[in-house]
Amino acid sequence: xxxxxxxxxxxxxxxxxxxxxxxxxxxxxxxxxxxxxxxxxxxxxxxxxxxxxxxxxxxxxxxxxxxxxxxxxxxxxxxxxxxxxxxxxxxxxxxxxxxxxxxxxxxxxxxxxxxxxxxxxxxxxxxxxxxxxxxxxxxxxxxxxxxxxxxxxxxxxxxxxxxxxxxxxxxxxxxxxxxxxxxxxxxxxxxxxxxxxxxxxxxxxxxxxxxxxxxxxxxxxxxxxxxxxxxxxxxxxxxxxxxxxxxxxxxxxxxxxxxxxxxxxxxxxxxxxxxxxxxxxxxxxxxxxxxxxxxxxxxxxxxxxxxxxxxxxxxxxxxxxxxxxxxxxxxxxxxxxxxxxxxxxxxxxxxxxxxxxxxxxxxxxxxxxxxxxxxxxxxxxxxxxxxxxxxxxxx
Ligand code: ADP
Numbered sequence: 001x002x003x004x005x006x007x008x009x010x011x012x013x014x015x016x017x018x019x020x021x022x023x024x025x026x027x028x029x030x031x032x033x034x035x036x037x038x039x040x041x042x043x044x045x046x047x048x049x050x051x052x053x054x055x056x057x058x059x060x061x062x063x064x065x066x067x068x069x070x071x072x073x074x075x076x077x078x079x080x081x082x083x084x085x086x087x088x089x090x091x092x093x094x095x096x097x098x099x100x101x102x103x104x105x106x107x108x109x110x111x112x113x114x115x116x117x118x119x120x121x122x123x124x125x126x127x128x129x130x131x132x133x134x135x136x137x138x139x140x141x142x143x144x145x146x147x148x149x150x151x152x153x154x155x156x157x158x159x160x161x162x163x164x165x166x167x168x169x170x171x172x173x174x175x176x177x178x179x180x181x182x183x184x185x186x187x188x189x190x191x192x193x194x195x196x197x198x199x200x201x202x203x204x205x206x207x208x209x210x211x212x213x214x215x216x217x218x219x220x221x222x223x224x225x226x227x228x229x230x231x232x233x234x235x236x237x238x239x240x241x242x243x244x245x246x247x248x249x250x251x252x253x254x255x256x257x258x259x260x261x262x263x264x265x266x267x268x269x270x271x272x273x274x275x276x277x278x279x280x281x282x283x284x285x286x287x288x289x290x291x292x293x294x295x296x297x298x299x300x301x302x303x304x305x306x307x308x309x310x311x312x313x314x315x316x317x318x319x320x321x322x323x324x325x326x327x328x329x330x331x332x333x334x335x336x337x338x339x340x341x342x343x344x345x346x347x348x349x350x351x352x353x354x355x356x357x358x359x360x361x362x363x364x365x366x367x368x369x370x371x372x373x374x375x376x377x378x379x380x381x382x383x384x385x386x387x388x389x390x391x392x393x394x395x
Pocket of ligand 1: 280326
């Protein structure tokens, strides 16, 4: 089923038209800087790029240009369904949902949990409904895959009323990526997913690990928000909850300023004082930049600790999976992480590790050691697949 996959942010829309069974991709695109003078839509079709100026417009202009572009390419009639990435489904959604007025209301109701993302997702869905009124639309949630976590994994040790009245619990994110790479890993290992205990490490600008037991998430490192857990590009990951009050008083910052700094000025960027990009940090560390070295070392140390933590959720680990821009490409981050995971029997095959870059997945562990794989994530294809499944199931 040819599916238009849309990822609507506050000022951007990522677009892909693809067929999930074959993996065929007809168009990819990005509408950026929506609502500003530079608003533009670019569509990439078989190596050719078209750019449309949106005249300062927002979602309606972006969708009108997308429709016109699909018409020109003769692809509009091909689109059978629309799949939306939605960040937060709270406890309301454990599977994708065909969008109805009730489902839209439930997504709106989760906005307090994802104030930057869910309102943008809703606005994108409404604009897409106007642009494509005849097509079924499905919401695929970042959090849904983790709704199988047991209570022991998702509850925080805070007053129970915070959970009951305000939904304060761990939700987890990157669900489509963890679910996709778990399936791919099982396929590559030639074993049924239902029999595997996997730790998946999604390492992009945002980073999280997940314990996947028989294809179901049983724990993950992100929590109430995508700030918990691992060190990320610009996000701190775990800090002492007492830090907020301490630094607010010491540095004279508001709660909003502390939260913004933990999201945008921390992580690899904060530690290195240089960059959030692992390529840049690896190059700088190679030239002897102490901050870059430290940032990578802390990233790896905390990642290895988190992987070991997921092993507790699983009892026993059959394989470790690396994915995301860093996981799929950084030979040194993978090698250093495996070197720290002797406790799990990990050990790298240096040649295989060096080969697994730029879209070449494969097993990178030494014989007899914890099976470790590099798998390419494909969130768009997973969203398209989930969209088809939801429509078939009448969900
Ligand atoms: P997003 O989470 O925004 O989708 P990606 O999955 O593309 O991001 O991951 C971005 C990260 O991947 C950046 O830290 C970038 O440095 C890293 N990365 C991409 N290519 C390489 C590479 N060849 N070597 C090391 N790191 C890489």
